[in-house]
Amino acid sequence: MREAHRHIVLIGMMGVGKTTIGRLLAKRLGWGFWDNDEALTKATGETAAQIQRARGQAGLHAVENRLLREALAGRDPSVFAAAGSVVLKPELLKDQLTVWLRSTPAREERNIARSGQRHRPLPGDAIAVLQHLSEARLPMYERLADVTVDVTGDPESTCDRVIAALDHPI
Secondary structure, rough: OOHOEEEEEEEOOOOOOOOHHHHHHHHHHHOEEHHHHHHHHHHHOHHHHHHHHHHHHHHHHHHHHHHHHHHOOOOOOOOEEOOOHHHHHHHHHHHEEEEEEEEEHHHHHHHHHOOOOOOOOOOOOHHHHHHHHHHHHHHHHHHHHOOEEOOOOOHHHHHHHHHHHHHHOO
């Protein structure tokens, strides 16, 4: 399946592991890697949290969408760790191979807390917010995903499952 596509775009909620798994996947494939949060900070000099405070959530998403659109125009095969909100603009992913990394809000919150990610705006009731976002976005992720992989265990085994799913889609 991956041979027919120039890029692989990892989609899923914040904290699901798109960056960690994306780096592993890109390394194994010998492809480039692009991360939303890194691109955002490099392009603006600000974190997602800072942009959201200054411009609101719509302003943050507009910047993230522009950066992804520009990066997807690149010719070199790459793995993309897209913003969780990319599902709100499905036309950005037209003709892209998408892999939905699916998890639980509790795991996502744990991953965010462990990583020390302060660049993402996350309120005190993080699990409730992640649960609400997850439920609202579920149909969008389902529609956009070419491949769905449940995130369980360590990143290496999740990466193994992504590669297996790409090589032998069900």
